Amino acid sequence: MSDAIPPVVPAGRLAALPQPEFYLPGTGGLHLRPWTAYDAPALVEACHDPDIRFWNRPSLLDEAGAVARIARWETRRQAEEGVLWAVAPAQGGQAFGLVGLGDVDLAGGSAEFLYWLLPAGRGVGVMARATDLVSRWAFETLGLHRLRITHSVRNPASCVVALRAGFPLEGIMRGALLHADGWHDEHLHARLRTD
Known part of the structure; x- marks a missing residue:
C-alpha cells in the first residue's frame, strides 16, 4: 500500500487478539473453537x-x-495470514467442519472465507451461521472492510451458504479454478463492513 494511505488494520492486531470461541444459535449446541x-x-x-x-x-x-497442519494453522494466525475455527459439538467431541479466513490482507482490509463440512454437518444451515458469526468478528473486532467467498458455479451448496450469510453475488470469474474435471468458473460473493 502507498505510504499516503494508512493500513485499514494495523499490523500485529490479528496476532494480538485471542482467537474467540462462538456458540452457534439454533444449531442444538454447536460452537466454533480453535x-x-x-x-x-x-x-x-x-x-x-x-x-x-x-x-x-x-x-x-x-x-x-x-x-502438523493444525500446528501450521496457528503459526499462520500468528503471522496474520489466516485464522481457522473447528465446527464442533459444544459439549466436547471432534470437529466435523472448518470455517475461517485465508488470504488475510490487514493493510488492505480484506480476507477470503474457507469452509467445509463433513457429511454429519451438512444440510442444516450450520455453515451459514458460522460464516455470519466469523464475519461479524472480522468486521467489528478485527476491523476488516471486505470479506469474499469464491466457489465453483457448479457448487450450489456453497452458493446457498454465501447468500444466507449475507454475501451477495458480485459476478462470475471465468476459468478461475482447476478441479479434477477441468477448469471451473467461480462465483464471487462479498460482504462489506457497511452492509
Whole structure:
C-alpha cells in the first residue's frame, strides 16, 4: 500500500487478539473453537471425503500430517495470514467442519472465507451461521472492510451458504479454478463492513 494511505488494520492486531470461541444459535449446541491436535482424525477424514476433496482440493493426510497442519494453522494466525475455527459439538467431541479466513490482507482490509463440512454437518444451515458469526468478528473486532467467498458455479451448496450469510453475488470469474474435471468458473460473493 502507498505510504499516503494508512493500513485499514494495523499490523500485529490479528496476532494480538485471542482467537474467540462462538456458540452457534439454533444449531442444538454447536460452537466454533480453535483447532487442536485432538481434531486430527477429523481432518484426515475430511481430506478423504469425496465432496471435500473435489471442491476444496486438500492434500491427503495421515494423522501425523494432520497434527502438523493444525500446528501450521496457528503459526499462520500468528503471522496474520489466516485464522481457522473447528465446527464442533459444544459439549466436547471432534470437529466435523472448518470455517475461517485465508488470504488475510490487514493493510488492505480484506480476507477470503474457507469452509467445509463433513457429511454429519451438512444440510442444516450450520455453515451459514458460522460464516455470519466469523464475519461479524472480522468486521467489528478485527476491523476488516471486505470479506469474499469464491466457489465453483457448479457448487450450489456453497452458493446457498454465501447468500444466507449475507454475501451477495458480485459476478462470475471465468476459468478461475482447476478441479479434477477441468477448469471451473467461480462465483464471487462479498460482504462489506457497511452492509
